[in-house]
Amino acid sequence: MSEPLEPLDPAVQAALDVEHDFPVPPPEVLGRLASRFEATMTASAPEVPVEGGAGSSAAAPSAVTKLAMSKVAIGVVSAVVGAVGGAQLQKHLGAPREVVVERRVKVEVPVRVEVPVRVEVPVVEPVEGSPPPGKTERAPRAPAVRLENERLLIERATVALARGDFEAALESCTLHQAGSPSGQLSEERESLAIRSLAGLGRMPEARRRADQFRQRWPSSLLLDVIDEAVR
Amino acid sequence: MSARAQAFTSAYREHLGWMLRTVRRLGVVPTDQEDVAHDVFSTAWRKLDTWEPDRPMRPWLFGIAFRVVSNRRAARSGKEELVEAFDDRHGGLPRPDEVLEGEAVRKQVLQALETLPFEQRAMFIGHDIDRTPIPELARALDLPLNTAYSRLRLGRQRFQTAWDALSRGHTLSKEVST
Numbered sequence: 001m002s003e004p005l006e007p008l009d010p011a012v013q014a015a016l017d018v019e020h021d022f023p024v025p026p027p028e029v030l031g032r033l034a035s036r037f038e039a040t041m042t043a044s045a046p047e048v049p050v051e052g053g054a055g056s057s058a059a060a061p062s063a064v065t066k067l068a069m070s071k072v073a074i075g076v077v078s079a080v081v082g083a084v085g086g087a088q089l090q091k092h093l094g095a096p097r098e099v100v101v102e103r104r105v106k107v108e109v110p111v112r113v114e115v116p117v118r119v120e121v122p123v124v125e126p127v128e129g130s131p132p133p134g135k136t137e138r139a140p141r142a143p144a145v146r147l148e149n150e151r152l153l154i155e156r157a158t159v160a161l162a163r164g165d166f167e168a169a170l171e172s173c174t175l176h177q178a179g180s181p182s183g184q185l186s187e188e189r190e191s192l193a194i195r196s197l198a199g200l201g202r203m204p205e206a207r208r209r210a211d212q213f214r215q216r217w218p219s220s221l222l223l224d225v226i227d228e229a230v231r
Numbered sequence: 232m233s234a235r236a237q238a239f240t241s242a243y244r245e246h247l248g249w250m251l252r253t254v255r256r257l258g259v260v261p262t263d264q265e266d267v268a269h270d271v272f273s274t275a276w277r278k279l280d281t282w283e284p285d286r287p288m289r290p291w292l293f294g295i296a297f298r299v300v301s302n303r304r305a306a307r308s309g310k311e312e313l314v315e316a317f318d319d320r321h322g323g324l325p326r327p328d329e330v331l332e333g334e335a336v337r338k339q340v341l342q343a344l345e346t347l348p349f350e351q352r353a354m355f356i357g358h359d360i361d362r363t364p365i366p367e368l369a370r371a372l373d374l375p376l377n378t379a380y381s382r383l384r385l386g387r388q389r390f391q392t393a394w395d396a397l398s399r400g401h402t403l404s405k406e407v408s409t
Contacts (some may be wrong), residue, residue, distance in 0.1 A: 003380075005384065010400070014339065016360050017341070018333050019337050019360050020360050020361070022252050025252075030247045030248055031242075033247050033251070033269060036273045037276075040272075040273045046235075046277055157331050158333075159333055162336050193378050
């Protein structure tokens with residue numbers, strides 16, 4: 001039997017999380033790939049098993065075999081027709097000429113340009129005399145902007161964790177918690193915060209948050225990583 | 232069109248982006264990634280009878296990607312491609328405009344991946360990056376379970392060594408990467 005694997009080094013684990021979340025390629029790239037493949041699908045049928053189960057494949061020739069047999073038959077007929085026809089033609093035309101067929105294929109080389117942009121996420125401190133929360137006159141931020149800000153903080157925390165800078169990772173998690181306590185990326189934030197706390201040796205705090213995590217997201221895929229961190 | 236083909240055509244689109252990332256992680260140079268991804272899907276289409284619709288599609292596609300890239304490396308002399316890939320994608324320190332730290336981390340992950348033998352690399356990518364369960368991955372790569380574990384363990388060790396070296400600012404030499 002295979003023994004369970006040792007947990008990965010926390011910095012490596014965090015780096016692999018960053019790689020796992022690699023951004024989706026631009027829609028035009030995906031569209032181009034889909035178009036090419038759909039053309040292939042249209043032009044060729046897949047090899048499908050003969051209906052009736054695995055046993056019937058031994059009795060009846062498979063689709064590939066049939067295709068190969070039909071190709072052989074076509075080849076034989078073509079050869080006979082070609083030989084007879086060629087002999088007749090040669091009588092009339094004399095010596096055969098050599099014909100070179102050149103096929104030009106246009107190849108498009110995709111070029112992807114990525115312009116990295118650092119976006120600072122502002123931390124708004126409450127100012128004395130300012131309207132209480134909920135009474136602000138500013139329009140609420142669009143969901144897309146909120147999510148982007150969340151994502152940046154989570155990425156910053158993940159990268160800091162990958163460097164082994166647990167303080168910085170925890171700080172980004174705290175910022176995220178302050179700005180989006182129930183944000184869409186709360187699950188990731190809590191996972192990162194727990195691992196950062198464990199990295200800082202603050203195990204009781206890490207375990208307490210791990211218990212809360214388990215109650216809130218009992219079927220989370222991140223539970224394994226969290227359990228390893230607080231073990 | 233068979234039910235299996237219908238299921239495939241309605242599901243493959245959600246894996247396009249992941250496939251481009253996968254061939255990148257398997258060491259295909261950027262200019263060839265779309266072509267190789269297309270080859271993988273075309274092969275998958277031809278080999279549709281090997282797909283079990285009640286199982287997840289990704290591990291099956293991953294197994295095909297592994298074989299397509301492996302054959303390609305063998306045909307092109309893997310070493311040349313390795314060096315070419317290394318120079319093209321990762322050469323030297325991060326450029327000044329690579330200010331987003333996530334990019335630098337991803338780059339370092341690719342650099343460390345380059346040091347793994349291809350079979351270990353596939354296990355490492357499939358399990359530690361894609362988070363595919365080992366039995367599922369072993370099945371997709373036609374490996375005995377113990378071999379899959381063994382490759383993953385060895386891959387992890389090599390990756391950790393490379394990661395530590397890169398984190399200390401070392402450059403990986405060709406000796407390290409073979």
